[in-house]
Amino acid sequence: MRPDAQAADSPQQALSTPSQDTTPQWRPLLHYTPRRNWMNDPNGPFFYKGVYHLFYQYNPLGEEWGNMSWGHATSPDLLHWHEHDVAVPFSDTKDIFSGTVVVDTHNTSGLGTTDNPPLVALYTSVFKENAPRPAGVQAQSLAYSLDDGRTWQPYGKDPVLTLSPDSLHFRDPSVFWYAPGGYWVMTAVVANEQMVKLYKSTNLTEWTFLSDFGPTGFVHPDMLWEMPSLFPLPLDENPAQQKWVLMLGINPWSIAGGSGSMYFVGSFDGTTFHAEGLPPDGSDPAAYDWLDYGADHYAALVFSGLPESPPVTIGWMSNWDYAVQMPTSPWKGQMTLPMTMALRTIGGRPQLCLTPEKHYTTLVANDRPALSFDGLRLSSERHLLPDHARGQVLDIDMSMRIQDADRAGLFVRATADGQIGTCIVYDMKKHELIVDRSRSGLTDFSPKFSPEHAVSMPAPNGEISLHVIIDRNSVEVLSRNGSIVITDLIFPPVEADRIIAFSENGMTEFRYMKITRLDQKPE
Template identity: 55%
Template sequence: MKRSDQTVPLDTARRYHGLAAACLVLILSSHAQAQDPATPQWRPALHFSPAEHWMNDPNGPFLLDGTYHLFYQYNPAGMVWGPMSWGHATSTDLLHWHEESVAISSSPNEDIFSGTVVYDSRNSSGLGSASAPPLLAFHTSVFHGNPAHPDGTQAQSLSYSLDGGAHWRSYEQNPILTLEPESRQFRDPSVVWYPQGQCWIMTTVVADAQLVKLYRSTDLLHWSFLSDFQPSGYRKPGMLWEMPLLIPLSLDGNPHDPRWVMIVSVNPWSIAGGSGVQYFVGRFDGTRFTPDALPPEGSDPSAYDWLDHGADQYATIRFANTGTEAPLLIGWMSNWDYASTLPTAPWRGQATLPVQLALKTVDGHPTLIQTPTPTYEELIRRQGIAAFADRDLGSSQTWRVPLVGDVLDIRVTLHRGDAVRAGIVVRQSPDGRTGTVISYDFTTGNLTLDRSHSGEVAFSPRFSLTHIAHLSAPDGVLSLHLVVDRNSVELFANGGALRMTDLVFPPAGSDRVSLFSDGGRTHFTGIRISASAR
């Protein structure tokens, strides 16, 4: 969907069209693959990744007839960002994915950037029928060599499917929404049903202006402008806002206290450096989204709300058509700071673990709660869970868990005695020199994920090594839930009130887990681990 400043060769190639551009992409792809030996040890077991080539933003995920569909930004000819198409994968449990054929292909005259899919169950668009409602994919078109649009123009277009998402047709009257004057930064349509107004709401961005634009429609074809959302606060020159989502949630499960959450992806200048995801809690009246009280102008980024405090979640999007269940989200597990240099092959890019959302009051503040989906929890139950006795560790003591694996689900609660710091090491080597360290400082309230000794870290100088977030531990108690895959660690703390997502690239055999306590005593309870959860 986007360019990073590390993809200059392909951006240059985009000035050419047809065979010349395709040849250059294939040459670059072949060169990249020749330089990168296959890395099956880092192929994720719990997260979607394409069999080969480049993937970034997830697009238009939805549920229909028991099958989850996931689309994604895909370069089917190369290992770096290039001419963008929509890849496609399907699953019945959000964990085991089958890669399908490319759904919506780019052409020399049009790239297909990010967007969303809705199930037009009432056939409001008239593109299907009452007995066979269509699926509508709203996506950004980027035009090249089109006399009606200057090169690089971005506008919103529509494709539709009459066979459950297997095949897609381009709407004859595309684009359905443009800016006046036309823009090279107008993208990422997200569409949600607004029952109070019996209409559809679309959110888009003018990315370089850090501006969300809201539109309304009753037929999904014709859109009228509603309002702009551009709050004062944390914005920087050169920052892009992308992938806006507007999601209704009840605060603390109270249907009489409805709120709306605006999620935007931020690149660069995120909380962990490079790209990340911010959110705002507020109200939506059918025309305008108004956030709750924001931090004072000039506040530190940590004063704002972030979906993830790690470095590797971006372009988060909601699954459509899941009914009245808690909203489900999925993101891109990478960072534009180093995405094009990740040491994986023959693929580059993967999705985060899908999670379900709730909105709860934490320390007096409405906070998004993220937890793995019920299908994930069912997988863990089927896999089997090893329970370990509670452990007391004194100052500078460690305990190596008598269980190994490169794919693990780990749950543990830390109870402070008089310790300064305590935590857990995952993907640890037998000699203890390699490992990803998750630690909590009871004196400062800072939770840290340190991947500086996690394995391969030298592939990019912009691969940030340490990520820190403040999190209160009432009565000195902190719960940790870690989903450890072959090349990632996802941390859910205090029941999902804080999330950290980070890629790691450990050497073979780094499959140990240990607990530790520093500066005093820590009591560890509820130690539950499921190994090789696949």
């Protein structure tokens, strides 16, 4: 832990003092962010000896992108975070880009012992002018830890995997143990070619090419594929129907503009990933499957080393369209809320579903101040919820039935007069769930801060059930089954802490609504 870090008593990492934190109103309570400086993609999240480890792209010298290193934080519950010293720093010869960490339980690498197995990090080196390789070349390197991740040693043979000829875009290794074959599998990308490359190894230090995946027909000349992650999931919780999921970061051309996270479902035979149900070549982004339909979810990865349980994912809550203009200081960048993943048959095809991880649901249920409404009926009107539903950090569980209204929903992080607020609305005519942040607060820091994000969502008999998670500078809106998620950053003023329910041009019944305040301690 850094000397100026301290343990937090509420679900947040240690915060800077007011004199240091010039935008405390936007410092998230639930989502990890460093005390200061630039942060982007998560790297190598894993669970080991009861501790969750999170690494991330980090500039130790400033609030802008650069000097890429691996920052490091740990948590007992994915809510209370402790920031540590930089784990893998940049040097005069290379920057440290994204990668993975695995627990080498059987010491296949020979870098530890069976009694003290090593933690092995595989990451992308970007070589500089005075390096032994040409400037700008990207290749995969290795570091290891024998003290539970506190310190990291470089491997003597650097790099451990290159392309021939050298590439300026070969990056983002993600590694897992493939038990049926008894070897490690790596996915990496040649980002500008929209290509995922698969390799295998028995010792993590020597890699053999397996196969390529891509392109799939969803390509553009300036599109980058990044941060690939391949993992198995049972379909509909049936172990006999195992599928494989390949997650990717897409930048630009995502569903909400700029960068975003998509996925493919298919099969993996130990050599090749085969995607199923691909749209025709040249299809619109909406024809593909997205982890998130908002603007601020990118570079999703899966925690390795978890015991037998649903896999947990975390991503970068930002967008390359405007990340460098973010109005927060002295930090820029934060992570999404960790989510568990399941693969369910919805609409006749497998879809990846996200739900908040168990530690968060326990927090919400742990006697926090809550307000419940049943049977609130609105007819072409707005209704300001009472003062004890006010808050900057809220969990909202709600179900509404739109009877004959055109649109209905909530304004959250709103002022009492409704002039400022983020609109979460279902449109019955378009059959769309929409998050509109056009009047959410500060929005003019970038012309690419997109105002509205929508996704098609059925509403049988006008029934809509949503789970909404509100932090000081974000909203995460999930459908009840988790197949639809919209994640958006917002920058509201402090006084915007109200909720307004509304129904437009007709009747809506808010059949159930429970609002839990997470910025207050249990009663």
